[in-house]
Amino acid sequence: MENRIVVGGALIHQGRVLAARRSAPPEVAGYWEFPGGKAEPGETQEQALERELHEELGVRARALRQLPGQWPIRAGLELRIWAAELVSGDPQPLEDHSELRWLGPTELADVDWLEHDREVLPHIARLLAEPRP
Template sequence: MDKGMDPAGENRIVVGGALIHQGRVLAARRSTPAEVAGRWEFPGGKAEPGETETEALERELMEELGVRARALTRLPGAWLVRPGLELRLWAAELLSGDPLPLQEHDELRWLGAAELAEVDWLDHDREVLPEVARLLTAP
């Protein structure tokens, strides 16, 4: 069985969070694996068995960044990262803490809507930028 597949043969879910605070979103630069190192993403990770997407996102943001966050809404789209692994992106709000690149990242940047194009996003994260920009500029 493919390591990405769950025992029922379905895709395992990876959640990414567009973490929003004070009108800006957090971008994280990957340090690993080598094929994506230096590119930017919305941080997150794999959901554990029995964990909801929102629980997984909130846990992953604590593990990767050291912050408490709340998942808000799922953004449109889903992407097959590799066979058996499906990425879903969520908007989230920062509740407490100052994000630090604790795992898998070497730099973090807070970006406003007009700054989203300033970093080299991973392709699937780039696809949701129009939706993220809309969230950042909503009244």
């Protein structure tokens, strides 16, 4: 059976990336992550990411590109993290998160990331350093 894909979104806006502090489930509560969720059958990863960011944060975002790496979360689930840009809205912690924080390139180590999210931080730092049109 093929793994179900979970997409995480490194939401970038004005040279910063959004970190979300988990409120549930208990084993990850208090850790920070790139928000997202499971892709539904028939949905592309891009569509899933844009839908999940809308559901979890109340924003419109555009998926840009998948970042290197993929991580098994538990049996049958595989995480892939995407860079995305904020199109409209002001992110709110609507589901599964207790706090949101915009982090610049020098602040990425200021929060206690979930392990797989921590692994993409070098890629995020490079993205934040890129000049934006």
